[in-house]
Amino acid sequence: SKPIVAIVGRPNVGKSTLFNVLAGERISIVQDTPGVTRDRIYADCTWLDMSYTLIDTGGIEPDSKDIILSQMREQAEIAIATADVIIFITDVRQGLVDADSKVADMLRKSGKPVVLVVNKVDNFDKFMPDVYEFYNLGIGDPIPVSAASRLGIGDMLDEVSKYF
Ligand code: GDP
Ligand code: MG
DSSP states (O other): OOOOOEEETTTTTTTHHHHHHHHHHHHHHHSTTTTTSSSEEEEEEEEEEEEEEEEEEEOOOTTTOOOHHHHHHHHHHHHHOOOOOEEEEEEEEOSOOOHHHHHHHHHHHHHHOEEEEEEEOSHHHHHHHHHHGGGGGGGSEEEEOTTTTBBBBHHHHHHHHTTT
């Protein structure tokens, strides 16, 4: 059967934007307020001659006791358990934050292959210097992308499909 790819990361890093780019449709709701994608959302996608199932998740806020945020985290945990490969997405504009490190710990425990993506790199010259700090997560090479401007998507999918 088709490999399953889950997009995980903190709220607002651009998971749903990336999901829609990969799905080629506006299936997932993109918004500035966290908590919009509470359920897991699926799409059948292709890259070159490969098919895969993509899952968007609401986001992981590691320590939150808020009911909605903990439901989102639960859905993300199910997606991680279901996935063959995980796209772990972070935000260059916010930089590396403690919550990213906690998500990285969760992902390491899952034992699943992880592709680390740094989103919102809308201008490579301007933002590349800020991408390097994500090496500190110790979860692999950070791949710069701009979901909004559709930059770096092919390089990202090349990495993801190595695990198919
Ligand atoms: P999610 O909560 O992780 O699903 O994030 P969303 O996809 O809903 O995006 C959150 C906000 O970030 C929205 O305002 C998006 O328009 C914005 N965003 C997403 N991707 C990019 C990007 O590549 N560059 C910039 N500048 N903004 C982005
Ligand atoms: Mg979302």
